[in-house]
Amino acid sequence: MIFTNVFITSIIAATAAALPHPNAVRRDATATTTSTSASSTSTSTGGSLEIVNNMDSTVYMWDTSSESSAMETIDSNGGTHTESSWEINSDGGGISIKLSTSESEDSVLQFEYTVEGETLYWDLSSINLDSDSEFITAGFSVTINDDSCTTASCSAGDSDCLESYQQPDDVDTNSCSTSAKYTLTLG
Numbered sequence: 001m002i003f004t005n006v007f008i009t010s011i012i013a014a015t016a017a018a019l020p021h022p023n024a025v026r027r028d029a030t031a032t033t034t035s036t037s038a039s040s041t042s043t044s045t046g047g048s049l050e051i052v053n054n055m056d057s058t059v060y061m062w063d064t065s066s067e068s069s070a071m072e073t074i075d076s077n078g079g080t081h082t083e084s085s086w087e088i089n090s091d092g093g094g095i096s097i098k099l100s101t102s103e104s105e106d107s108v109l110q111f112e113y114t115v116e117g118e119t120l121y122w123d124l125s126s127i128n129l130d131s132d133s134e135f136i137t138a139g140f141s142v143t144i145n146d147d148s149c150t151t152a153s154c155s156a157g158d159s160d161c162l163e164s165y166q167q168p169d170d171v172d173t174n175s176c177s178t179s180a181k182y183t184l185t186l187g
Helices: 005-010 134-138
Strands: 040-043 048-053 059-064 072-074 079-083 086-089 095-100 109-116 119-125 140-144 152-154 174-177 181-186
Touching (some): 086 109, 119 140, 119 152
Parallel strands (some): 048 181
Antiparallel strands (some): 095 109, 109 119
């Protein structure tokens, strides 16, 4: 997983500062459960992350740091969840949004990010995702409303997608403005 010490020690120095960090905290969200950490600040720049669940299964979600937040759900067949602000960890860490098709965090797809100034460094991680996961069966992608930014797409059935971290030392981090709208589509 990107937040492990193995990753921190194995990533090349030129990209280490841009990657999500190990001490992430929860950010404000518009969903059934919302909490924030006293050691973080929220930055409202007009940017957001919308997660769209086009799969036939409910998706379970946790925002994580050293511990996971309360579990939230995203309904199947078009259910959405919107994170309307980016969180900045006071100790420089990043955020990981873990997604699962069960109430367990054993097999998760992750959207990870770190805010640095007006730049959002982000990635998808499949490191802790089982090869027979419904996310892999259905495919997933991140689009951004800014055409100058790199997006990511993993086709249905691609268990070794090159646009999602498969190993801790992969270099799949992207960057774009914190004011952009990001859409993570599942299925």
